[in-house]
Amino acid sequence: MALGKDYAAQECSIARALEVVGERWTLLVVRDALYGVRRYNDFLVRLGIPRAVLAARLQTLISAGVLEKRRYQDSPPRDEYLVTARGRSLWPVVRALGAWGNDTFDDTLPLRTFHHAACGAELGAHGECPGCGAFVPVEDVEMRPGPGLDQDPADPVSRALLGPHRLLEPVDAGTGALPAPAG
Amino acid sequence: MALGKDYAAQECSIARALEVVGERWTLLVVRDALYGVRRYNDFLVRLGIPRAVLAARLQTLISAGVLEKRRYQDSPPRDEYLVTARGRSLWPVVRALGAWGNDTFDDTLPLRTFHHAACGAELGAHGECPGCGAFVPVEDVEMRPGPGLDQDPADPVSRALLGPHRLLEPVDAGTGALPAPAG
DNA sequence: ATCGTTGGTTCGTCCATTGAACTTACGGCG
DNA sequence: CGCCGTAAGTTCAATGGACGAACCAACGAT
Known part of the structure; x- marks a missing residue:
């Protein structure tokens, strides 16, 4: 910069x-x-x-x-x-920024929610698991689509991210189809 | 942007x-x-x-x-x-970014440390007080100069921030002098 | 041989940043 | 009164980076 x-x-x-x-x-x-x-x-x-x-x-x-x-x-x-x-340790920054954006523009429904993969509980305001109280590192976070998310994005990568997804796990954009295609 | x-x-x-x-x-x-x-x-x-x-x-x-x-x-x-x-709620973002910068460029001594004003304990890796375990909001944070900080900065504002300082409290840059002037 | 995919580089245009100069509003000094 | 200093801006020319389209390269498939 x-x-x-x-x-x-x-x-x-x-x-x-x-x-x-x-x-x-x-x-x-x-x-x-x-x-x-x-x-x-x-x-x-x-x-x-x-x-x-x-x-x-x-x-x-x-x-x-x-x-x-x-x-x-x-x-x-x-x-x-x-x-x-070093990149994984940027998760607190990215998460905090997203949380602030979500709080600030609260006119819309949440787009995604983040959960402790081990117990499924949604992360607290500071990225901690409400159950154990400890900060959840990025490799233990599961991302789930929220009610405000567009259900039919244009690009295949965003489509592959529509379902629940463990962070850091590779996104499979190879199939442009949904996880369980109906047609 | x-x-x-x-x-x-x-x-x-x-x-x-x-x-x-x-x-x-x-x-x-x-x-x-x-x-x-x-x-x-x-x-x-x-x-x-x-x-x-x-x-x-x-x-x-x-x-x-x-x-x-x-x-x-x-x-x-x-x-x-x-x-x-809304601006105060950006503290987690700013803090996380500073913590990452500090960890990443660890070739130098820490420039400033942040403490829970109530008990004086230095904040943990995620901004929480190690004593009570809860995240410390910005109004309860005290900033202290670290060993790597320049002791004689050029501008009066940075000079006013040399001593311990409660965040959000106005910086008095009116006096270019140190808090306890020797001369 | 040609086309499509992936992962780039090059290039002309345009907009944002930069740093310096200028402006406004006032208080203090002689 | 005229002049200087300070705080908080605005204006302006030059530059640098972002943008988007086009081009390039290596390879697989047809």
Whole structure:
């Protein structure tokens, strides 16, 4: 991002964090990565982001150690982007931001809810499990569609995210169909 | 911010939150507001932000209900910017981002620490008080300088923030001197 | 040989940020 | 009274980044 020219934003860990994740689109890329999106094209269609910008953001996130590029197929060569431990530790940020957005624009129904996968309880206001009281790490979170969510999104990736989904588990956008196709 | 052209970033509370606080500088303005900065010029010198951008961001934050403009003097007319309840509820976001930045760039000493004002205990990894276990709201947080902090910053606002400081309490930048001047 | 898919790069246009200069409203000083 | 200083902006030229369309490359399928 570079505030001022390069790093004029004094000594502050918030400013340094924003140098990495404060650019346009970056936190949405991280959000989708935490949701389980892993492929270039899947990010592309779900975000509607310009290709050049996506490539630049992925590169920045890799340099920052938030994502990791891994070859999952040799012929043709295909890579996927995985969330590192450092990226997973951005979950509190993403979750807090989403919670604030949900509280702030409360004119609409909740779009998604997050639950402790172990017990199914919906997470509290600060990301903790109401049962055990402890903060739930991203790998133990299950995302469920809320009443306000569009039931028929245009892109296959969003369609694959319509059902309940364990975070970080890869999203299967291969089938454009619903999990249990009726037709 | 307007992703895409206006609001192409589908239905997602994170995207909507970023429409408000995702623009360059905005979260740093919110951070300083939570720290107790209230005046246009104080934001200006502490952030090193262009005047036009600061004016635009303050306006955006007021429109979003995060800040509130209040006249504190009539002659000459002077206004200050106060954090609303909605702005205070951004504390989890700001705190989580700072915590991530601190963990990520751990090559340096911590710059500031946050404590539960009631008991003095340093906040846990998720903003909770280790004693009572509950999340500490921003009005009950005390900020203390850490070992990595520059002891002689250039601008008077940062100087006023050198000592322990209850969040949201107004920063007195009127005196450029230290709390207990030796000279 | 051609088409489609995936994962990019390049390029022209346009908008936002930047930093400097200018403006307004007032208080204080001599 | 004229001049200076401060707080809070607005205006403006130059620049940099985002946008979107087009192009490129490697490969599988037909």
